[in-house]
Amino acid sequence: METLLRRERLIVCGCLVAVVVLSWLYLLHLKLAMDMSGTNMPGMVMLDTQEWGVTTVLLLFVMWAVMMVAMMVPSATPMILAFLNVNQSRSATNRPLVPVSIFLLGYLAVWTAYSAVATLAEWGLHQATLLSTTMAATSPALNGGLLIAAGVFQLTPPKQVCLKGCRSPLSFLMSEWRDGAAGAFIMGLRHGAYCLGCCWILMALLFVAGVMNLFWVAVIALLVMAEKVLPKGEVLGHIAGIALVAAGVVRIAKLW
Numbered sequence: 001m002e003t004l005l006r007r008e009r010l011i012v013c014g015c016l017v018a019v020v021v022l023s024w025l026y027l028l029h030l031k032l033a034m035d036m037s038g039t040n041m042p043g044m045v046m047l048d049t050q051e052w053g054v055t056t057v058l059l060l061f062v063m064w065a066v067m068m069v070a071m072m073v074p075s076a077t078p079m080i081l082a083f084l085n086v087n088q089s090r091s092a093t094n095r096p097l098v099p100v101s102i103f104l105l106g107y108l109a110v111w112t113a114y115s116a117v118a119t120l121a122e123w124g125l126h127q128a129t130l131l132s133t134t135m136a137a138t139s140p141a142l143n144g145g146l147l148i149a150a151g152v153f154q155l156t157p158p159k160q161v162c163l164k165g166c167r168s169p170l171s172f173l174m175s176e177w178r179d180g181a182a183g184a185f186i187m188g189l190r191h192g193a194y195c196l197g198c199c200w201i202l203m204a205l206l207f208v209a210g211v212m213n214l215f216w217v218a219v220i221a222l223l224v225m226a227e228k229v230l231p232k233g234e235v236l237g238h239i240a241g242i243a244l245v246a247a248g249v250v251r252i253a254k255l256w
Contacts, residue, residue, distance in 0.1 A: 005088050012084055012100055016077055023070035030063060031212055057123055063212075064115035064122075071203070071221040072111055072195060073104075075166070075228045079191055080104060082169035083184075086177070098184040106188020110196050118203070122211065135211035140255055143208045147248030150201045154241025162197035163237065166228045199224050205244075 052060075083103050125131040132138050137146075153159055165172055172194075176187050202220050209216035223240055227233040 005085065008084060008088070009081060012080065013077070016073055016080065020070055020073050023066050023073075026066050027063070027070060027212075027214060027217070031214055034212065052123060052126060057119060060122060061115055061119040064118045065112050067211075067217060068111035068115055068203070069108065071217065071224065072199070073108075074221065075225040076104075076107055076191070076195065078229060079166070079169040079172065080107075082173055083187070086170075086173050098179075098181055102181050102184040103188040103191075106185040106190075107192040107195070108188075109185075110189060110192030114196060114200060114203070121204075122207070125207070132210075134213065135207075136209065136213075137207045140251055144248045144251035144255075146201075146204055146208055147244050147251060149248075150205055151241040151244030151246075151248060153201050154237050154244065159198060159237070160234065162194045163227060163234055165191070165194035166198055167233065198227070 080100060080103065084100050087098055087100070122131065122135065125137055130137055130139050130142065137143055172191060173187070176190055178184070178186055202224060205220060206213070206217065223236075227237045230236060
């Protein structure tokens with residue numbers, strides 16, 4: 001039994017690594033293609049000279065969805081492996097195994113929905129001519145407001161509740177367990193909802209740094225993972241919140 005579990009853990013970890021690596025390679029490919037062609041959208045459409053068509057918006061949605069996979073799957077890995085362990089222990093009592101992929105699909109469904117909202121937000125910024133050619137918001141007030149809002153949210157009780165749900169895999173699974181494939185999908189949805197509640201505004205900071213600024217994409221992803229995985233991750237989140245508020249105040253102060 002232990003050998004089987006170890007082998008399955010290796011297989012699941014290998015699949016998760018492959019998914020994350022492929023996602024980052026896709027983002028890197030888009031970034032290099034944009035830089036080489038002098039354009040700034042996955043659809044290779046100049047933001048400042050043309051209206052976005054359906055194809056451009058769909059390609060932008062795909063970019064956001066892949067980016068969420070690249071950023072969020074690493075921090076969700078402890079929960080996915082905990083699901084595998086509990087699943088295997090239940091199979092020892094003649095309960096049917098549920099594929100880990102169904103749990104993961106439920107989790108990613110939440111972030112796919114977030115990607116759709118982010119795409120609409122970016123389209124709205126473009127329509128309002130508030131989006132630069134690097135896909136960053138051009139309004140200092142908006143940028144400062146986002147930084148302050150993200151920083152303040154880091155210190156609020158809802159953030160801490162959602163973070164706790166992400167930091168305690170076994171506790172979450174024991175309280176939320178549902179049998180069957182549908183149950184696994186619902187558990188994935190619920191865990192995704194906790195992660196969304198914890199991290200949604202941090203992802204919105206990409207509108208400050210530039211949506212395809214891969215350095216800041218990686219920094220935010222590392223912050224999210226550190227908050228969830230490190231022993232004192234919540235303390236790091238508080239420090240990041242204070243720093244974000246300070247950065248936002250500085251940004252807005254420059255307007256005066």
